Amino acid sequence: MATTTIKDVAREARVSVASVSRALNGGRGVTAETSQRIREAAARLRYMPHAAARMLITRRTNTIGALLPDLYGEFFSELIRGIDLAARARGLHLLVSSSHDDADAAAAALRAMQGRVDGLLLMSPHADAAFLHQNLPHDLPTVLMNTRLAGDGYCALSVDNDGGARLMVEHLLAGGHQRIVFIQGPPGNRDAGERELGYREALASHAPDSPVIMLRGDFGEESGYRAGHQVLAMRPRPDAVFAANDMMAIGCMAALREAGICMPEEIAVSGFDDVPMARYVTPPLTTIEVHIAELGSQAMELLGEQIDHPDQAVTGVHRRVAAKLVVRGSTSAAAR
Amino acid sequence: MATTTIKDVAREARVSVASVSRALNGGRGVTAETSQRIREAAARLRYMPHAAARMLITRRTNTIGALLPDLYGEFFSELIRGIDLAARARGLHLLVSSSHDDADAAAAALRAMQGRVDGLLLMSPHADAAFLHQNLPHDLPTVLMNTRLAGDGYCALSVDNDGGARLMVEHLLAGGHQRIVFIQGPPGNRDAGERELGYREALASHAPDSPVIMLRGDFGEESGYRAGHQVLAMRPRPDAVFAANDMMAIGCMAALREAGICMPEEIAVSGFDDVPMARYVTPPLTTIEVHIAELGSQAMELLGEQIDHPDQAVTGVHRRVAAKLVVRGSTSAAAR
DNA sequence: ACTCGACGTGAAAACGTTTACGTTGCCGCC
DNA sequence: GGCGGCAACGTAAACGTTTTCACGTCGAGT
Numbered sequence: 001m002a003t004t005t006i007k008d009v010a011r012e013a014r015v016s017v018a019s020v021s022r023a024l025n026g027g028r029g030v031t032a033e034t035s036q037r038i039r040e041a042a043a044r045l046r047y048m049p050h051a052a053a054r055m056l057i058t059r060r061t062n063t064i065g066a067l068l069p070d071l072y073g074e075f076f077s078e079l080i081r082g083i084d085l086a087a088r089a090r091g092l093h094l095l096v097s098s099s100h101d102d103a104d105a106a107a108a109a110l111r112a113m114q115g116r117v118d119g120l121l122l123m124s125p126h127a128d129a130a131f132l133h134q135n136l137p138h139d140l141p142t143v144l145m146n147t148r149l150a151g152d153g154y155c156a157l158s159v160d161n162d163g164g165a166r167l168m169v170e171h172l173l174a175g176g177h178q179r180i181v182f183i184q185g186p187p188g189n190r191d192a193g194e195r196e197l198g199y200r201e202a203l204a205s206h207a208p209d210s211p212v213i214m215l216r217g218d219f220g221e222e223s224g225y226r227a228g229h230q231v232l233a234m235r236p237r238p239d240a241v242f243a244a245n246d247m248m249a250i251g252c253m254a255a256l257r258e259a260g261i262c263m264p265e266e267i268a269v270s271g272f273d274d275v276p277m278a279r280y281v282t283p284p285l286t287t288i289e290v291h292i293a294e295l296g297s298q299a300m301e302l303l304g305e306q307i308d309h310p311d312q313a314v315t316g317v318h319r320r321v322a323a324k325l326v327v328r329g330s331t332s333a334a335a336r
Numbered sequence: 337m338a339t340t341t342i343k344d345v346a347r348e349a350r351v352s353v354a355s356v357s358r359a360l361n362g363g364r365g366v367t368a369e370t371s372q373r374i375r376e377a378a379a380r381l382r383y384m385p386h387a388a389a390r391m392l393i394t395r396r397t398n399t400i401g402a403l404l405p406d407l408y409g410e411f412f413s414e415l416i417r418g419i420d421l422a423a424r425a426r427g428l429h430l431l432v433s434s435s436h437d438d439a440d441a442a443a444a445a446l447r448a449m450q451g452r453v454d455g456l457l458l459m460s461p462h463a464d465a466a467f468l469h470q471n472l473p474h475d476l477p478t479v480l481m482n483t484r485l486a487g488d489g490y491c492a493l494s495v496d497n498d499g500g501a502r503l504m505v506e507h508l509l510a511g512g513h514q515r516i517v518f519i520q521g522p523p524g525n526r527d528a529g530e531r532e533l534g535y536r537e538a539l540a541s542h543a544p545d546s547p548v549i550m551l552r553g554d555f556g557e558e559s560g561y562r563a564g565h566q567v568l569a570m571r572p573r574p575d576a577v578f579a580a581n582d583m584m585a586i587g588c589m590a591a592l593r594e595a596g597i598c599m600p601e602e603i604a605v606s607g608f609d610d611v612p613m614a615r616y617v618t619p620p621l622t623t624i625e626v627h628i629a630e631l632g633s634q635a636m637e638l639l640g641e642q643i644d645h646p647d648q649a650v651t652g653v654h655r656r657v658a659a660k661l662v663v664r665g666s667t668s669a670a671a672r
Numbered sequence: 673a674c675t676c677g678a679c680g681t682g683a684a685a686a687c688g689t690t691t692a693c694g695t696t697g698c699c700g701c702c
Numbered sequence: 703g704g705c706g707g708c709a710a711c712g713t714a715a716a717c718g719t720t721t722t723c724a725c726g727t728c729g730a731g732t
Binding site for chain 1: 680
């Protein structure tokens with residue numbers, strides 16, 4: 001039925017299949033007029049080359065795979081958007097596989113992608129070195145995103161959590177704040193850990209006299225609320241709060257507001273992520289914006305390079321995508 | 337290099353390639369012990385069948401394509417999650433292509449998917465009947481999502497905007513509200529139009545004496561804020577606002593709060609979508625929750641059926657995914 | 673004028689599978 | 703004991719491309 005093959009086009013244009021292939025791909029080794037005739041025939045028959053056959057002989061799928069964890073919210077959406085954009089620009093398709101709960105599921109998903117993709121974008125909490133070595137064909141170009149594995153032969157790319165956190169602390173210090181509380185993320189969470197590290201570093205280098213004050217949290221709004229109460233109970237009272245993410249900052253603000261604390265005058269509050277909600281709370285939340293789409297795009301770029309030039313592959317590099325300070329009313333009365 | 341083919345396995349297991357294929361796929365027509373030996377050999381060599389070769393001969397890609405508009409926010413993320421989950425359950429891969437701005441780009445993306453997918457999930461503002469007829473191979477199973485095309489030979493699935501809006505109006509009426517303002521979405525937007533329709537229907541059937549009051553909006557928070565001011569100027573003053581989406585409802589609430597209006601006592605406010613922010617504004621926003629992930633899953637299910645049984649394909653059906661009323665403090669003082 | 677190279681074109685091999693079709697050997701039945 | 707049937711297995715064709723190679727043919731250089 002409808003499946004018109006290259007042979008049909010060849011017959012229609014009164015040439016051999018080889019010429020059709022040449023005319024439609026490179027265009028070299030075939031007269032302009034012949035090429036023209038072939039193109040017309042192809043258009044007339046609505047010919048579309050059979051992708052699988054081409055993959056088989058070419059060894060190129062023109063597809064990249066993205067293996068992602070079970071993500072909620074707009075982080076995922078932004079990431080895919082960035083990846084898709086960069087992939088489209090390179091004429092590559094995108095095969096995604098999200099929500100694999102355990103390491104086995106991830107491994108299965110990874111195996112299933114075998115041979116369907118030219119390269120892999122991998123972001124998974126299960127992706128430790130052993131896992132990779134076990135499940136990754138070592139000749140498949142791969143870029144790791146937000147992984148704890150630096151170097152180790154793989155390309156990696158992640159958000160500059162340290163840098164962002166340092167920016168925030170510097171901003172708070174510049175605002176004259178002395179006692180800055182940090183609300184931690186869930187234990188073991190890499191992003192949270194890096195943000196904490198940035199906080200410590202910035203304090204150590206810019207204000208060695210300022211105390212390091214830690215409160216527990218788990219990225220949930222509730223835990224921020226509880227931390228807020230703890231802040232209220234402290235003596236001397238802190239004059240700034242830096243939460244490891246926006247949701248906790250928002251929870252904390254709720255607690256402070258209930259206690260009648262004036263923000264930012266009495267206590268400044270800041271978060272990390274720049275979730276959409278951040279600009280709508282009162283006062284609007286100062287936070288760190290991370291360009292997630294760019295994380296995706298850059299990872300895709302890196303992967304593209306690796307695919308196009310497998311020989312001079314830049315392995316072991318670990319790039320970071322910049323984080324940006326967004327000042328709003330919760331830390332600066334000046335900021336409208 | 338490493339690419340081990342079925343021949344290698346055959347040699348290793350001392351059988352023919354046909355037996356390997358049989359053992360690894362159906363398992364029929366081959367002794368248990370031979371099968372065992374073959375499996376062992378395959379495992380030893382880390383054999384993975386070449387996907388492209390299999391597609392070529394089988395005419396099945398085990399992949400479905402999702403063509404999506406340029407979406408922001410968690411709607412997209414939820415949708416993909418739902419699709420991916422259902423696809424995984426059926427052992428299908430997911431090829432996504434988002435962010436195609438104009439009809440040409442969409443058409444190109446669609447053509448490029450040709451032959452790589454067994455079926456298509458399509459959500460696109462450009463997908464009118466002519467577009468589909470022009471660019472869709474008519475033998476490719478397809479499910480349309482959130483489209484204005486009902487019937488017309490295609491399967492379609494969309495959010496029950498009417499139903500949701502009716503639920504909300506009924507809720508407001510039940511709360512004793514008489515003068516309910518509706519804040520419209522952008523002109524031409526399908527979801528917005530259906531929600532408005534639901535509002536009109538519910539009023540007409542349950543409270544024919546209540547006035548139909550419309551205010552313009554564009555789904556943006558700003559437009560909700562402006563609408564809020566208009567509400568304040570109305571005499572007699574409305575006692576409830578139903579915004580076509582949450583962001584406008586939030587904007588409206590800001591305007592009312594500034595004017596010292598007590599919510600929900602003086603004016604109740606409600607939205608549509610149940611964005612994450614909805615539960616964090618004060619008072620928490622009553623809204624309609626639409627299970628986006630389920631939209632994706634159900635679409636995938638429908639498509640799966642169509643693929644598995646192309647003969648008895650259910651074409652022309654138009655299913656709707658339910659919307660759910662979520663009552664919070666902005667319409668009910670009782671709701672904590 | 674003859675050779676040589678370049679160029680356009682066609683025939684055929686190759687890619688790795690699945691599957692239709694033979695072939696073999698075994699078992700049971702008359 | 704021969705024969706039919708069946709199950710296990712092998713051979714080879716087919717899927718639709720790309721690409722290598724060979725074969726002209728034509729133009730230019732000696």
